[in-house]
Amino acid sequence: MRIKRALGGLSAAALLLSACATPVAGPRGNYASPIGSAPVTANPTPYSTALVCLAAYARQANLTAPRIAVGRIADYTGKTESDGSGRKITQGASLMAMSAFAKAGMPLVERFDTSVSELELKYANNKLISDTPRPAPDAPAEYRRILAGQVPGSDFYIAGGLTELNFNIRSSGFDVAGGDPDPQDLKGRLGGRLFVMNIGMDLRLINTRTLEVVDVISYQKQVIGREVGIGLFDFLGGNVFDVSAGTGALEPMQLAVRSLIERAVVEMTANLYGMPGPQACLTSDPLSGSTVGLTGAYVPAYNNLGTNNAQTRQDPNRWNVDRDSAVRGRY
Known part of the structure; x- marks a missing residue:
């Protein structure tokens, strides 16, 4: 009888798995649909709002x-x-x-990956690139001209590195087990653990023309993790039951790195802008900066800031076919 019940359970499990994945492609051409429907969201830290405030302050004060x-x-x-x-x-x-x-509203010039620009400059120097269509299939097009001073230079650049990663600065935990002395009676266990680590970073801001180091910042951030578990073991009606459950969480280490960088950039930018401090945010309107937000900043290609701006980029429902009725209604 037990064997039949076991076989029946295995058959049900097999049918359940076969409903999730099949070797026959479905109507849309896929074998299975991926799970998960969380929308794309902004990725801020506790210092992102301060960065947006800095951009608003500079714009209102007409700072260059x-x-x-x-x-x-x-x-x-x-x-x-x-x-x-x-x-x-x-x-x-x-x-x-x-x-x-x-x-923070700072204008950026690319120096990290210039491979495409350097290749196009090489092609333009050899008169191989054009920015206008050909007048005829066999006719040459006007080639791109190289102008002196067409690439803007930087005033400052930032460099540095992540210099510390210390595990288990401090940890604590407990593990308690108990139950009736009878081997067939209920037994239980409860345990937990807490641990702390940290990440350190050193950054410097350098004057591009003179190579003077004008700002140096060293920060560290601690990261905490925890684990909690509970287990029960018992014999009921001749059957063995061993039930365990637990939960664990670790503060994201990479988000800690982003927080370190954003805090350092807040301090460096406030110095470059001459901002008196956080109290200046009380007089600025962050919503007035329609090209700067928690997702970053951009240069508008058209005058459509009323409907496509930094605030709309932070909306997790926008452009999502499952959440935005304007997109869903198109198809």
Whole structure:
């Protein structure tokens, strides 16, 4: 009888799995539909709003912002995963710094990846690139001309690196088990663990013309993690039941890196703007800056800021076919 029940359970499980994945493609040409429907959202830190405030302050005060370039912000911790799958800390800190300066309204010039521009400059120097259509299929088009001084220079650039990754600065935990001495009676276990680590970063702001280091900032941020588990073991009616449950959470380490960078950029930008401090945010209107927001900043190509601006870019429902009726109604 037990064997029949076990076979029946296995058959039901097999049918359930077969409903999720099949070797026959469905009407849309896929074997299975991916799970998950969370929309794309902004990725702010507790300092992102301050960056947007800085942009609003500079705009209201008619400040001329210096041009910023971002150099290498490397991972100098040397820490890698034990299974050899890669580094423990993000290698994209330079990209985070670019986003942070954009949120602060600072004009950026690209110095991190200039491969495409350098290739096009080479083609233009050889008169191979055109910006106008050909007058006829066999007729040559007007080639792109190289003008002296057409590439704007930077006033300052930022460099530095992630210099600390310290595991288990402090940890604590408990594990309690108990139950009736009878082997067939209920037993239970409860356990928990708490641990703290930290990430450190050192950044410097450099005058591009003179190579003077005009600002140096060193910050660290602690990251906390926790685990809680509970288990029950018992014999009921001759059957063995072993039930366990648990939960765990680790504050995102890469988000901690972004927070470090944004805090440093806030301080450096406030110095460059001459902003007196956070109290200046009380007199600024962040919503007036329609090209700067929590997602970054952009240069508008057309005068459509009323419907396509930084605030709409932060809306998780916008452009999502499952959440935006304007897009859903089109198809």
